[in-house]
Amino acid sequence: MSDVCLQAENLHLWRGDRHVLRGVGLTARAGEVLQVVGANGAGKTTLLRTLCGMIQPEEGRITWAGRDVREDLHAFHAQLAYLGHEAPLKAELTARENLRYWIGMRRRVSPAEIDRALEQTGAGAVRERLVRTMSAGQKRRVALAGLLLLSVPLWLLDEPTTNLDTEGQALVGRMIEEQVRAGGIVVAAVHHALMVAPERLKRLELSSP
Amino acid sequence: MSDVCLQAENLHLWRGDRHVLRGVGLTARAGEVLQVVGANGAGKTTLLRTLCGMIQPEEGRITWAGRDVREDLHAFHAQLAYLGHEAPLKAELTARENLRYWIGMRRRVSPAEIDRALEQTGAGAVRERLVRTMSAGQKRRVALAGLLLLSVPLWLLDEPTTNLDTEGQALVGRMIEEQVRAGGIVVAAVHHALMVAPERLKRLELSSP
Amino acid sequence: MMEFLEMGGYARYVWPSYALTFAVVILNVVWARRALARSREQARRRLAMQEEPT
Amino acid sequence: MSTSTVMQPAASSTSALTAARLVLERDLRLAFRKREQLVQPLAFFAIVTTLFPLSITPELSRLREIAPGVLWVAALLSSLLALEFLFRDDAQDGTLEQYALSGQSLTWLLFAKTAAHWLLTGLPLSLAAPFAAGALGAPASAWTGIVASVVLGTLALSLLGAIGAGLTLGVKRGGVLLSLLVLPLAMPILIFGSQATELAMKGASIAAPMYLLAALTVLGVTLAPIAAAAAVRISLE
């Protein structure tokens, strides 16, 4: 299990004229939380999207369990969950249906499991409601339930506590602790410190370009 | 100046089957910050949109300086600024152009003023960039500059610190202090405590429906 | 010479054709030069930006 | 932080006309920034016009008979496609919300937006129409008549469409619904417009249908912005 490890070396990326990622390197091993911090515009979102293979870096490479992720992108994607600034939910479906289709595409999932996850993230009360009618924080909670259900080792989270109330922020902290305790890896872009026991935390500081 | 005062009495509003606002009342006087707090889904966003007259409450009334706002909605709107979950910026215009059109529609504004406001909110470096190419926090900062430029007495802010780094959160605190010191009124929905001196703060707690 | 310009009565069709085609030929040269100049200018600015101490 | 001018906003406040001018200028600038937006309705119009010879007949003598109809249907459809975006972009990024909260008359602001829309789609379409008509066999003598009728027709259509665009704002995939709302109402425009074009191609006087088109346009100018403002307010709620 010690070889489950996300590594990036010397990533370079330009957006327009802007050299956004300038030789970023990182290592995240099983059981670790990597906090990506940096001022607004430092490149946190860009880094996360590059790590999950959605943007091709112009230089540098990313390895998962020792192998370049480009060798088998499908297999790598099957191991990761990415949660961006917006929750990937369909406004016209209910919370349950959303999870059924989103998760079901990747693994077999039972309605009971879905309900359990929604309960855990405090979205049990809105499970039959259309996502369109939910408040910003309620949507986030449904997306977090999806994250739990995917049960993959690698989480890439972009400001996961956005729109959540205090209780919800604590929930995210607990979810992350649980994930690394089970041997997973969490890479999270954050502005507010995560509520996680400090011994597991690593920091990667991006400086503004 | 003591009559510049936002009041709401006994607001009731249903969304679908849901009784979201159940007899909410509030008073915010010149020089006061009213923090609207409450769990996810408690109705903060709904309340703010009702206060600025975008949603009609089914019962209750809202007064500004003692007069029902529905009597002259235009005049009321000329006195307020509302900043929602999304920054009201045009992706294909630069920061400067965005402010020029947004603010210019309401009052005469010089390019120097715009640049000064952008500088104050830490968006001076991106003023010539298209909003589309900005990071989430950079967009927020441009919107905050707009808020400064409107120079109206009443601010209605929905989670104004979303996506901002620590320095940006402090900036919002300073802006709000400045606003109330000049005799303005701020109503803000928040999850994280605002960085504002406590004597000016009032709290309105919404309970979940 | 006049006879040549008259093109046997077809001048209305022949000369505009030649004019348009050579306008296209020349415009393409102009556009290409301008595009090259613009790219050089942009590259120069980019270099200047990279050399700025960060 | 700036010394606050919090309490005297009215002092330097913008007049309704200036606000409308700014809206117009903004929309034009946005369109010119993405120049393809200008070309695309034209290209679409050109393509639709070529579809007909391909699917009906390439013979000019027979095409000439259906030319007015084809021209007008193509014009109608291309303005309709563009109409969908009249307010949509601004609604999505919150601009429209700010317009409604600006303390300015929404009617005026939306009128300015509609005017910009016509300048960006209706006007180029009117200028392109005679070429399309020529390719379908219209004589050169019909050009002025065609341009004039398309100018009036697209004006009326933009105004009418503004109401539809406002009403379908809150609706996902409003495009098709918008067509449904606007097309039936646009029938008079289509009928008078193709009549005018047909008369122009025959060399007859186009006065009668042009008066009717003009009447529709005037009606549109006076009523449409008010209705559109009401519609937009409803969908913002």
Place this chain on the structure above:
Amino acid sequence: MSTSTVMQPAASSTSALTAARLVLERDLRLAFRKREQLVQPLAFFAIVTTLFPLSITPELSRLREIAPGVLWVAALLSSLLALEFLFRDDAQDGTLEQYALSGQSLTWLLFAKTAAHWLLTGLPLSLAAPFAAGALGAPASAWTGIVASVVLGTLALSLLGAIGAGLTLGVKRGGVLLSLLVLPLAMPILIFGSQATELAMKGASIAAPMYLLAALTVLGVTLAPIAAAAAVRISLE
């Protein structure tokens, strides 16, 4: 919190076929939830077909001549209007991103989406086409031929359109650009389709154009999803 199954996700992972089926089911369910989506392409088709008698001539004998062309232009435009939304909604709310990151073959998933799209627009259109043709004077004997040709034609069009929809995903106001990209490529479909309809109306054999349409469809089935997946990946970057 659930006892974590973090390390064995492969154990119960979904097969490509199940994933595609889920995508199809989801899209159908979404469409049936908003039933107007189902009706809209049809209504648009109906309206466009009525525009012609209004703007050209109401005489049935002359309408009959242009019926195949009108039918196909209307079908083409109404599927085109719907095509714009093939991937757009899913791109906006991040669903497409999750598809690309699902570890499943994007080609398959997009193929399923395209199939759903055809079921929701192409199929109803095919069933409505003979009625429209009838209104324009086609004899009842032509019905099967018309349905068959419209089925094949809309299939090919949906597949082709998937590429265009993928390419214009990143583009604001992609609708008009999409039409510009797809319409020239769709010309063969239009030509063969209206030929088939014309032959069917004359009572002749429609085999020749139908073979060509079928060939285009087969080409589309094999190539289009791959190109569409490439296009979507590019626009997500």
Place this chain on the structure above:
Amino acid sequence: MAWTWFHRLASPPHVYRLAERLTPWFAWSSALLILAGLYGGLVLAPPDYQQGEGFRIIYVHAPSAWMSLMVYTVMAVAAAVGLIWRMKVAHAVAASCAPVGASFTLAALVTGSLWGRPMWGTYWEWDPRLTSELILLFLYLGYMGLRSATEDVQRADRASAVLAVVGVVNVPIIHYSVLWWNSLHQAPSVMKLDKPSMPLDMLVPLLLMLLGFTLYFVAILLMRLRGEVLSRERNASWVKEALSR
């Protein structure tokens, strides 16, 4: 060993320098050829026995039409190479082609319809060849529209390359479908010179023009290519060197 030329062609600095060096050669030789062709076509060639002097439009029409087709082919091949081998330079070539091709397509259409007026009595006829040329113009416009609508160069490269490749698959389909379409409706096409082969003094200037335009295209391509390569290249050292000259 055999592949070294390929790798060198994939290297932006090499291509940039090569293009810089070759441009004047192509430019001047094409200018010479075109001037010679013009003199031959306008002065030396005798009038056509049927069309009179009107036939001289051929010396601008045929080269324009030829350019419109050749440039599209070059563009599509370059796009495919760029997609398959992820070669920046190939994408740069494809991007350089489109505006040139589109403008000559327009020239072919306009000169053709100017020629059509005296010959057929109409500016436009829905003839297969004409129609497919018009569709070619739409393809170019779509390609350029997609390019300019996509901000990021790399993304624009790959998106438009997909379109160019799909488009080229469709070009023969369009060509034949248009032929079949018309053959069912209408008498055979009007467009042919009513003689088995041209006399030499008409043919030679035409060949000179065709060759001249081809070389001219290469010159323009090389010039645009340099700009496109620069805009894709972030490697400061050679760019700085290239700019200093």
